[in-house]
Amino acid sequence: MLAAVTKSPGVMMIDDLAEPEPPGPQDVIIRPEVVGICGSDLHVYSGDIGALSGARSFFPRVQGHEFSAVVEEAGEGCPDGLERGARVAVWPLHTCGHCYPCRAGRANACVSLELVGIHRDGGLQERLPVPASQVFGVGDLDSEPAAFIEPMSIAVHALGRAGIAAGQQVVILGAGPIGLATALAATAAGCRVMATDPLPARRDLALKVGAEDVAWGSDGDLLGAVHAWTGGEGPPTVIDTTGDPAALAQATRMVSSAGRVVVVGMSAAAAPLRPGVFPEKEIDVVGSSCATAADFRAGVRLVRAHRGSVAALFSHRFPLTRAREAIECVADPAAGAVKVLISLGGGEQ
Ligand SMILES: [Zn+2]
Ligand SMILES: [Zn+2]
Numbered sequence: 001m002l003a004a005v006t007k008s009p010g011v012m013m014i015d016d017l018a019e020p021e022p023p024g025p026q027d028v029i030i031r032p033e034v035v036g037i038c039g040s041d042l043h044v045y046s047g048d049i050g051a052l053s054g055a056r057s058f059f060p061r062v063q064g065h066e067f068s069a070v071v072e073e074a075g076e077g078c079p080d081g082l083e084r085g086a087r088v089a090v091w092p093l094h095t096c097g098h099c100y101p102c103r104a105g106r107a108n109a110c111v112s113l114e115l116v117g118i119h120r121d122g123g124l125q126e127r128l129p130v131p132a133s134q135v136f137g138v139g140d141l142d143s144e145p146a147a148f149i150e151p152m153s154i155a156v157h158a159l160g161r162a163g164i165a166a167g168q169q170v171v172i173l174g175a176g177p178i179g180l181a182t183a184l185a186a187t188a189a190g191c192r193v194m195a196t197d198p199l200p201a202r203r204d205l206a207l208k209v210g211a212e213d214v215a216w217g218s219d220g221d222l223l224g225a226v227h228a229w230t231g232g233e234g235p236p237t238v239i240d241t242t243g244d245p246a247a248l249a250q251a252t253r254m255v256s257s258a259g260r261v262v263v264v265g266m267s268a269a270a271a272p273l274r275p276g277v278f279p280e281k282e283i284d285v286v287g288s289s290c291a292t293a294a295d296f297r298a299g300v301r302l303v304r305a306h307r308g309s310v311a312a313l314f315s316h317r318f319p320l321t322r323a324r325e326a327i328e329c330v331a332d333p334a335a336g337a338v339k340v341l342i343s344l345g346g347g348e349q
Contacts, residue, residue, distance in 0.1 A: 003125030004323035004342075007060045009047025012324040017062075020129045023075030028082055028132050030090070032123040033143035035342045036066035037330050038151065038177060039243060040266070044118055045327050048268065063327075064124040064342070065092040065117030068138065068146030078132040088135040089149040090123070091296040092116035108157065108290040115290070124323055126344060133293075136300055144314060144341060145307045148181070151339075152310075153291035153299035155181035158264045159189060160295065161288040162237045166190030171226055171235045171254060174242035175202035175214070177339045178264060180313055182239055184209040185302055191237075194229050196222055201336060209309045219250060226254050239264060245271035248285075257281040264288045316340040 005015045023029050042048075044058050068089055074082045082088070095102055095110035102110050116122045116130065138146045155178060164170060170186045172179050175197035183193045187210030194213045195206035203214035215225035227234060234256035240247045243265030249272055251261040261283060277283065291299070303310055315338040318326040326342045329335045 001126035002320060003062050003121075004064075004320060005060050006045055006058070006063055009059070010045065012045065012063075012327065014321055014323070017125060020127050023073055023129055025076045026078060026132050027075045027129050028078060028135055029072040029127055029129050030069035030088060030135065031072045031127055032064065032067050032069045032125065032344050033087075034068050034147040034344070035064040035123040036147045036151065036177075037064075037326050037340045037342065038066060039330070040065070040118060041327060042331055043266070046331075058118065061118075062121035062123075062125045063117050064122035065090075065115050066147055066150040067117075067123035068141075068143045068149075069123070069128070069135070071135070072127060074132065081137045082132055082135065087138050087141065087143065087146060089138050089146050089296075089300065090116060090130060091134050091136060091153070091291070091293055092118075092122070092150065093134070093290055094120065106292075108292050108295075113290070124320065124342065126320075136296060138300055139304065141300075141304055141307060143343075145303050145310045147341060148177075148310050148313070148339065149296065149299045149303050150291075151177050152181045152185065152303050153296040154178055154264065154288075155185040156295040156298045156302065157291040158182055158239055158241075158262050158288040159185055161286050162239060162260055162262045164189060164191050164237055167192070168237060169194070169230050169235045170237045170239065171196070172206075172211075173238065173240045173247045173251060174244075174265060175199070175206040176241065177313060179239075179241040180205055180209050180338070182241060182264070183211045184306055184309055187211070188302060188306065194226065194235070196226075199336075202338065205312060205338065208312055209306075219253075222250065223254060230256070234259065236260065237262070241265050243267045245269040249273050252277045252281075252283060252285065255281070255283050258283070260284040260286065262286055262288050313339045314341055318342050320344050
């Protein structure tokens, strides 16, 4: 079976791998259909492991952690709904079950977290065994939007960390795929959203998925736009999806007193911050990592309900044999990529 294997930083090749063994109890063999590529994949591909939680050596690795698949074969004891041919999305987390975050019910922040497609082999191959507990049926959803459930679950988790309420104003820094998913999910939850991004095409997409307003400009311009939108108070919630260390300082300046900043974007770089702003405004600054199974289930519901808006985010499509070009497309600012998809071309059963 074919697989795109990242052999070492910057080196991805199409290989012929052995088929997986028949599934063990509670495991399923799945056939990936569509794989989304994101910034985390770029970090792995380029060997920039410092930017990823739980930095370990990744190579060689079959990448792909955002994907739809169909069940090929279910092992003994798998729950109903996972019969051959059922379309699923994969919640990619493996957790240890006994560290503090796992014991505290926050396994998404497990200290030994392993993600399918990052720490373990993922969706860029024609067959793959996964525990049945990690696959979620998506009903009649097509394979492309089903590949966006994983990024949507990241947005759901970030909004949970934000503690949003209907009617609340939320500013989202960055209108890449995670920022756009967050804008969609926040709007669906009844929030009013403003998104910021330097790229006009991304600002247009933010409006398309439900943002009420968008802005870009110098630091001062942005602060002015956000404060004008919130009647001078600043928003109670700012969600940083950029991965730009400068955005954290910007978020702490924007957010209202007693507000909350959620950091989703990942970066290995240091952030220039004035810590005095925390007590002065009594703000919370919290991180958001991956997503729980419950977030993933909410992601399935959101993508099913908003499949048309989600489809507008798919900018480029490549076959598996051109997986390397897909990753390079995400890396190339001139390509204007939003969500890049790799199709494994298996079609319906
Ligand atoms: Zn991702
Ligand atoms: Zn753990």
